[in-house]
Amino acid sequence: xxxxxxxxxxxKETEVRVRVDLDGSGRADVxxxxxxxxxxxxxxxxxxxxxxxxxxxxxxxVDAHHTVEDVGIVLxxxxxxxxxxxxxxxxxxxxxxxxxxxxxxxxxxxxxxxxVAFHAEPPTWQKLGDYDVALTPEFFRALATHGGLTLHLxxxxxxxxxxxxxxxxxxxxxxLGDATRLDPRVTGVPSTKGTLA
Numbered sequence: 001x002x003x004x005x006x007x008x009x010x011x012k013e014t015e016v017r018v019r020v021d022l023d024g025s026g027r028a029d030v031x032x033x034x035x036x037x038x039x040x041x042x043x044x045x046x047x048x049x050x051x052x053x054x055x056x057x058x059x060x061x062v063d064a065h066h067t068v069e070d071v072g073i074v075l076x077x078x079x080x081x082x083x084x085x086x087x088x089x090x091x092x093x094x095x096x097x098x099x100x101x102x103x104x105x106x107x108x109x110x111x112x113x114x115x116v117a118f119h120a121e122p123p124t125w126q127k128l129g130d131y132d133v134a135l136t137p138e139f140f141r142a143l144a145t146h147g148g149l150t151l152h153l154x155x156x157x158x159x160x161x162x163x164x165x166x167x168x169x170x171x172x173x174x175x176l177g178d179a180t181r182l183d184p185r186v187t188g189v190p191s192t193k194g195t196l197a
Contacts, residue, residue, distance in 0.1 A: 003182075005081030009074045013066040014058035016074040022082050022180050024051025032056040032071060034064050036131035036162075040169040041071070047173035048180075064130055065138065072139040076146025079180075083148075086110060088186045093179030097171040102158030104167035106175040109150040116144045120155035120168050133161050136168065149176075 003022040009015070026049030028042040033056065045052035054075070058067030083089065089110060096105040104120065118137040126133055144151045153172065158164035 003082050005078040007074045007077035009070055014070040016056040016070050018074045018078040019053040020078045020082055021051040025049055027051045030054045032067055033060050034130050036128040043169050044173040047170050048177035068135040069138045069142050072142030073146045076143045079147040088182045090179055090181050090183045093175035095171045095174030097167050099163045099167040101160055102163035102167040103156040104171040105154045106171040107152040108175040108179045110179045111150050112148040114145040115150040116141045117152045120153045126161050128162055136165055
């Protein structure tokens with residue numbers, strides 16, 4: 001059974017194509033035009049581990065907002081397609097990840113019901129290259145909305161914005177990887193209702 005999904009989105013602001021394989025090895029081919037964001041998406045693929053292909057072009061002469069948000073939308077759509085009816089998955093995942101001074105915790109429910117609680121504000125919001133750190137919640141909100149995820153993201157501590165954002169992405173990757181992993185003991189949809197959402 002293939003657990004891969006592909007989605008595309010084209011607007012006047014961006015053009016995005018995403019392919020994700022939930023049973024991959026952490027391989028990433030990511031090109032968004034935003035160096036730090038590419039680094040975070042590569043970390044997400046590596047630590048899930050998913051195989052991830054992302055090609056995005058956008059109106060970066062305006063800023064990175066449209067590109068970052070639309071990548072979240074399309075990745076969420078591809079993830080939802082790869083999950084299908086969500087049969088046999090573990091459903092829940094949790095990870096706490098350190099990166100030097102930063103410590104982040106992410107808890108996910110692959111419930112089909114989108115919700116984000118984002119409590120991960122680095123002490124100093126700033127730009128990391130062309131990436132505005134304040135776009136981090138926008139990415140995860142779009143991912144959760146279109147992927148049907150309940151996400152709780154907490155930055156427990158961290159002084160360095162690079163470390164803080166990277167710890168959040170890596171914790172999200174580990175939690176998502178665990179939640180979407182197949183569990184041989186789960187024979188159907190992991191819900192007493194018999195359906196998710």
